[in-house]
Amino acid sequence: MSTENLQLSPADMLHADTNQYLTFMLNGEEYGVEILRVQGIQGWDTVTPIPSSPSYVLGVMNLRGAIVPIIDLRKRFAMQSIEFGPTTVIIVVRVENADKARTIGMVVDAVSEVYRVDEQTVQAMPDFGGNVRADFIKGLSTVDDKMLILLDIDKLLTIKDVTVAAA
Amino acid sequence: MSLDLDMAEIHAIFFEESAEGVDVMESGLLNLTPENTDIETINNIFRAAHSMKGGAATFGFLNISSFTHGVETILDEMRSGQRDATEEVIEVLLASVDCIRDMLAASQNQTEADQGNIDSVQQKIDALLNNKAPAGIKSQPVKKPVSASSAVPSRGWKIHYAPESNIFKTGNEPKRLLRELAAMGDMSIVSSLGDDADFDSMDPESCYTSWDIELRGDIEKAAVVDVFEWVSNQSEIRIEALQKEDADVPENKLAESTEQTDAPSAQVVAAPKQAATQSAPKDSGSIRVSIDKIDMLLNLVGELVITQSMLARFGDKENAGGDAQGLRDGLLVLERHTRELQESAMQIRMLPIGASFSRFKRLVRDMSTKLGKKVELKLSGENTELDKTVLEKMSDPLVHLVRNSLDHGIEMPADRIAAGKPETGVLHLSAYHEGGNIVIKVSDDGAGLNRSKILQKAIERGIVAAGEVLSDDQINNLIFQPGFSTADQVSDLSGRGVGMDVVRRNILDLGGRIDLQSTLGQGSTLKIRLPLTLAILDGQLVRVGDQVYIFSLLSIVETVLVSKGQISKVVGTGNVYRLRDDYIPVIRLHEAFNMSSETLFSDSEEKKGELLVVVESDGKKMGLFVDELMEQQQVVIKSLEENYLPVKGLAGATILGDGNVALIIDVPGLVHSIDMRQLENAPQSSAA
Numbered sequence: 001m002s003t004e005n006l007q008l009s010p011a012d013m014l015h016a017d018t019n020q021y022l023t024f025m026l027n028g029e030e031y032g033v034e035i036l037r038v039q040g041i042q043g044w045d046t047v048t049p050i051p052s053s054p055s056y057v058l059g060v061m062n063l064r065g066a067i068v069p070i071i072d073l074r075k076r077f078a079m080q081s082i083e084f085g086p087t088t089v090i091i092v093v094r095v096e097n098a099d100k101a102r103t104i105g106m107v108v109d110a111v112s113e114v115y116r117v118d119e120q121t122v123q124a125m126p127d128f129g130g131n132v133r134a135d136f137i138k139g140l141s142t143v144d145d146k147m148l149i150l151l152d153i154d155k156l157l158t159i160k161d162v163t164v165a166a167a
Numbered sequence: 168m169s170l171d172l173d174m175a176e177i178h179a180i181f182f183e184e185s186a187e188g189v190d191v192m193e194s195g196l197l198n199l200t201p202e203n204t205d206i207e208t209i210n211n212i213f214r215a216a217h218s219m220k221g222g223a224a225t226f227g228f229l230n231i232s233s234f235t236h237g238v239e240t241i242l243d244e245m246r247s248g249q250r251d252a253t254e255e256v257i258e259v260l261l262a263s264v265d266c267i268r269d270m271l272a273a274s275q276n277q278t279e280a281d282q283g284n285i286d287s288v289q290q291k292i293d294a295l296l297n298n299k300a301p302a303g304i305k306s307q308p309v310k311k312p313v314s315a316s317s318a319v320p321s322r323g324w325k326i327h328y329a330p331e332s333n334i335f336k337t338g339n340e341p342k343r344l345l346r347e348l349a350a351m352g353d354m355s356i357v358s359s360l361g362d363d364a365d366f367d368s369m370d371p372e373s374c375y376t377s378w379d380i381e382l383r384g385d386i387e388k389a390a391v392v393d394v395f396e397w398v399s400n401q402s403e404i405r406i407e408a409l410q411k412e413d414a415d416v417p418e419n420k421l422a423e424s425t426e427q428t429d430a431p432s433a434q435v436v437a438a439p440k441q442a443a444t445q446s447a448p449k450d451s452g453s454i455r456v457s458i459d460k461i462d463m464l465l466n467l468v469g470e471l472v473i474t475q476s477m478l479a480r481f482g483d484k485e486n487a488g489g490d491a492q493g494l495r496d497g498l499l500v501l502e503r504h505t506r507e508l509q510e511s512a513m514q515i516r517m518l519p520i521g522a523s524f525s526r527f528k529r530l531v532r533d534m535s536t537k538l539g540k541k542v543e544l545k546l547s548g549e550n551t552e553l554d555k556t557v558l559e560k561m562s563d564p565l566v567h568l569v570r571n572s573l574d575h576g577i578e579m580p581a582d583r584i585a586a587g588k589p590e591t592g593v594l595h596l597s598a599y600h601e602g603g604n605i606v607i608k609v610s611d612d613g614a615g616l617n618r619s620k621i622l623q624k625a626i627e628r629g630i631v632a633a634g635e636v637l638s639d640d641q642i643n644n645l646i647f648q649p650g651f652s653t654a655d656q657v658s659d660l661s662g663r664g665v666g667m668d669v670v671r672r673n674i675l676d677l678g679g680r681i682d683l684q685s686t687l688g689q690g691s692t693l694k695i696r697l698p699l700t701l702a703i704l705d706g707q708l709v710r711v712g713d714q715v716y717i718f719s720l721l722s723i724v725e726t727v728l729v730s731k732g733q734i735s736k737v738v739g740t741g742n743v744y745r746l747r748d749d750y751i752p753v754i755r756l757h758e759a760f761n762m763s764s765e766t767l768f769s770d771s772e773e774k775k776g777e778l779l780v781v782v783e784s785d786g787k788k789m790g791l792f793v794d795e796l797m798e799q800q801q802v803v804i805k806s807l808e809e810n811y812l813p814v815k816g817l818a819g820a821t822i823l824g825d826g827n828v829a830l831i832i833d834v835p836g837l838v839h840s841i842d843m844r845q846l847e848n849a850p851q852s853s854a855a
Contacts, residue, residue: 048828051760069811
């Protein structure tokens, strides 16, 4: 946290510009999602594969009576897949696309912490020159001298990707 | 089943729907002021009036339908801009809403309506209708006082209105009354807090405010009294004539010519009823369930409790052991009870569409007699089960569609003979499951849509610019526009062009879709697709590899054991199997679904022969290989779309007993896709 932030009173910390983020680990990197979008965290369980779906959609799962698609974030980010271990969890989030809101689950290596992030300190993703897909990334933030990658989860399940893959 | 019983049931539905309609009209009218004439509000009021009129005519409540016809005509003029929404018009309409409510209640309880009041309102309506330019002209001569007390119009009125503190709990809304007063003339209000109001001890649900109102204008006292009619028994109301110089006096408690309003007792009695309908939310989401079904549920729950205590014994003496048989028996009973409980719980929401269909028998008979047409009503798929909410919301749209088909679709007998068709027209109502949807089809063999006439009418009405080129589908879709009708004569059957607009809106509200197919001279088919979010299915569970899939039991024709040699290859298309005399296409599910086949088949199974499930849709058969037939059970269909996307070949998913998700195969969709592939590659595959 910067010195500037340390001088703020607790009341100031509740300012509208700060948001809480749930962070999780993926391939040694720490990612954050807005905590208000998170509906729950649950352990890995078997999923039912869905025909004609992109490879990162592992299948669907019964989540308290609702059929919820589960996506593998490692595959989504074109990272190397690993064997699911005891810390592997599914973070259930609400995503909003242009057409409607959906509940999806994302498989991550492990959950980490909850941080409060001042939205004004969030930096844009540096330009990598087109090789890296930065679509899903809202920006970078620093908490306790660690870099957090803040995700724009609304783009995780885009219609275009799915329908292209299904065609 | 006696006819009388049927009619009583249908009447009850009509009264319930009309009560809703009256509420819609009233709330719409109350939102309408001369300054704020929202066209959508007028449309809403109009639609409600139109549905009510149609329903009343169908069920023989001619007084209601003829009364509503006048109201509807006024509303029609308002929405087409021929008539301004003046205070006078709105007041008359509100009065007529009360009359309709009165008549409905009278018909329902088989009592007498207040005919004097109805006649006076009817006169006002007639006066409005005969007077095409009502602005500026007062309908003084015909405007009879509705309430008993009447007074000479003055320059205005000074009103003191102090409701009892519990006014909100009775469902009355002082704001509404004030708005109503404001609509009568120039109004100024001073509000004051009651003497006993202590800010710290105020109850947010109580009213502490009273109002001193000065209403200027040429207004009859009766009209002012009317405004307070519903609240007169629970409020302190003083109405005094406004003196010329009175206008600036802020304190209005001068006692001269003070008169407690005294509303007719009958209306005071009606007040609580009014309050009840107003405080009820518009769509309460409640369903009526017969006592039998609830008793059944309670019985089952009771038995479940007994079973539970029976099983609990085994927990107590778990170390004793030995009584495995008793435990098994207990579990068996538990299983049966749970299933029955599930079924009867589902039964509460699901209803066969047949009940909704059968009300059309009467409608078709009456309408065809009235129109001088010969129509045969064919029903199919009456047992298709629909969620009760969906069913209720579909009933109005279906009435509209059937009426349209009868009125515009099917021709007069003479015309039919001239066109070389049988004298009797056929109206076909059907319902079935298809591709993850419930489809309701209304088709007739009538005249079909006259596209050139529709286009011409659309250009006249300014919906389409002249010279614009539209596809056939686009022209068909024009009939779903609000206010569109090609009927030359507005009748009380149809032709005002509200039907299709409402139909489409209701269907869209349910997340469904409506498509129209029409061939000139051969008839029209309206196909309504509704999602089956809550529908249940008799399913056959099958295992393919390590996955469980579900077929609709209805789609399965038979299951055969085939050996490898019985499958022949057809170049370019895939495999066929000779089922008796027919060659049917066979596929492996993992191929159709582009899934990896590693885990799917072991060699040993292929040697023994394989299970082929033969399914049928739309008269076409196909075979699907499965590894194992599992049990049959009723499954609740859950939508994949809700959180994911529609998937080709799947009708949805369900949750199995172990909590896992199983996918439901969309047989019509698969058959169709096979069909398409064969058309592309080898049209004559069956000749192989």
